[in-house]
Amino acid sequence: MITTDICIIGAGPVGLFAVFEAGLLKMRCHLIDALPVVGGQLAEIYPQKPIYDIPGAPGIIAEDLVKNLLIQIEEFKPGFTLGERVESLDKQDDGSYIVRTNEGTVVHCQVVVIAAGLGSFEPRKPAVDKLEYFEGKGVHYMVKKPEQFRNQNVVLAGGGDSALDWTIFLADIASRVTLVHRGDTFRGAPDSAEKVFELAGKGKIDLILQSQVSSLGGNGVLKEISIVGNDKSVTTIPTDHFIPLFGLSPKLGPIANWNLGVEKSAIIVDTVDYSTNVERIYAIGDINTYPGKLKLILCGFHEAAIMMQSAFKYVYPDQKLSFKYTTVNGVNAF
Amino acid sequence: MVNIQVEDNNGDRRELEVIVDMGLNLMEMLKAYEYDIQATCGGMGLCATCHISVLEGGEGLPAQNDNELDTLDALPDAEPNSRLACQLRCNDDLNGMVIRLKALQEA
Numbered sequence: 001m002i003t004t005d006i007c008i009i010g011a012g013p014v015g016l017f018a019v020f021e022a023g024l025l026k027m028r029c030h031l032i033d034a035l036p037v038v039g040g041q042l043a044e045i046y047p048q049k050p051i052y053d054i055p056g057a058p059g060i061i062a063e064d065l066v067k068n069l070l071i072q073i074e075e076f077k078p079g080f081t082l083g084e085r086v087e088s089l090d091k092q093d094d095g096s097y098i099v100r101t102n103e104g105t106v107v108h109c110q111v112v113v114i115a116a117g118l119g120s121f122e123p124r125k126p127a128v129d130k131l132e133y134f135e136g137k138g139v140h141y142m143v144k145k146p147e148q149f150r151n152q153n154v155v156l157a158g159g160g161d162s163a164l165d166w167t168i169f170l171a172d173i174a175s176r177v178t179l180v181h182r183g184d185t186f187r188g189a190p191d192s193a194e195k196v197f198e199l200a201g202k203g204k205i206d207l208i209l210q211s212q213v214s215s216l217g218g219n220g221v222l223k224e225i226s227i228v229g230n231d232k233s234v235t236t237i238p239t240d241h242f243i244p245l246f247g248l249s250p251k252l253g254p255i256a257n258w259n260l261g262v263e264k265s266a267i268i269v270d271t272v273d274y275s276t277n278v279e280r281i282y283a284i285g286d287i288n289t290y291p292g293k294l295k296l297i298l299c300g301f302h303e304a305a306i307m308m309q310s311a312f313k314y315v316y317p318d319q320k321l322s323f324k325y326t327t328v329n330g331v332n333a334f
Numbered sequence: 335m336v337n338i339q340v341e342d343n344n345g346d347r348r349e350l351e352v353i354v355d356m357g358l359n360l361m362e363m364l365k366a367y368e369y370d371i372q373a374t375c376g377g378m379g380l381c382a383t384c385h386i387s388v389l390e391g392g393e394g395l396p397a398q399n400d401n402e403l404d405t406l407d408a409l410p411d412a413e414p415n416s417r418l419a420c421q422l423r424c425n426d427d428l429n430g431m432v433i434r435l436k437a438l439q440e441a
Contacts, residue, residue, distance in 0.1 A: 045374060045375050045381050046375060049380075118372060118374055127410065127411060182412070186407075187400075187404045247382070247408045249381075249382075250383075264370070
């Protein structure tokens with residue numbers, strides 16, 4: 001079990017900066033994020049885009065802002081659990097919380113901060129008959145352990161970079177790789193697309209264009225897959241695995257079950273300290289809502305500062321909080 | 335002001351008046367009418383949470399640029415008539431168009 005003062009759900013810009021504001025008050029943080037990397041939307045959706053409204057950092061590139069935030073919080077040594085989704089929050093008798101993820105990670109903390117943006121990024125699922133039935137029985141939405149596909153038949157679907165990259169990678173591992181794509185060209189990185197056509201030309205992979213996977217079959221485990229062409233022709237081929245790769249989309253997910261006040265997929269907070277209707281649980285950044293709310297990174301930063309001052313009383317119930325400036329006191333690392 | 339029709343998941347169509355002189359895009363207009371689309375990236379054409387398909391009309395719309403095609407190409411349910419609402423300016427080209435909100439089905 002991981003023990004910390006504050007557990008922050010979401011490692012986007014606001015969750016990261018919250019570590020800094022907590023650190024100034026000598027509170028330690030652990031962050032959990034469903035994505036395998038920090039940065040949230042900045043990493044997943046627009047890493048190369050400039051952001052013009054970060055005070056003092058005009059036109060900063062999104063991934064640079066994430067890098068800078070990591071430097072800014074380094075001294076406070078936050079812990080990270082990445083690639084896992086928080087499933088439950090359990091209040092303990094002393095008021096503290098136990099936070100559990102879908103992979104079994106357990107964090108004990110005094111305060112929970114939800115900085116989850118629009119929720120957790122979940123894979124987009126194509127409309128394929130029996131897709132969910134075969135999840136864990138041959139259907140995968142990401143490649144976690146490529147070795148599991150050694151000497152197996154694998155069908156991938158998608159037209160983006162990840163579909164191309166995994167097709168190339170698995171071509172050397174799996175006994176047979178088939179890539180199914182709706183279009184007849186690929187818009188991913190030209191080098192990758194060229195390589196895929198080359199592998200198909202050499203007969204190392206099967207490329208099925210202008211087609212979509214329509215249904216899955218098998219008795220308990222995936223055995224075959226049906227592919228329908230744009231001309232309505234249906235082909236059924238044997239396979240052990242199906243990997244649809246259609247990117248990620250944010251979902252509110254388990255947050256909806258935590259008895260928090262929610263309005264239009266956002267958590268209602270009190271603007272005095274960005275607390276939710278449940279004691280010791282706060283919500284900051286795009287995930288919260290209040291009259292006049294603006295979904296801006298800079299507003300999330302402000303909310304983090306205010307919120308940590310309020311959380312102090314739960315972490316240090318016997319101490320009096322005195323407000324200090326970093327220019328006077330500096331930043332005192334842990 | 336021009337009119338479009340928006341089809342929801344039940345196939346019901348609703349007529350909307352689109353304001354054309356405020357520099358808005360169709361995603362912003364749909365949000366203003368309180369359609370529950372996420373518009374995660376805020377109109378950069380990157381997240382596909384404002385995915386629509388054009389059922390009728392829209393002949394005068396500008397073709398998709400590379401950025402829009404890239405994003406649409408990564409979706410499981412894109413169709414030849416798919417667009418990202420955030421990439422369509424609210425102007426006279428929209429008049430008489432019938433669209434379906436694909437992104438709603440995903441939420």
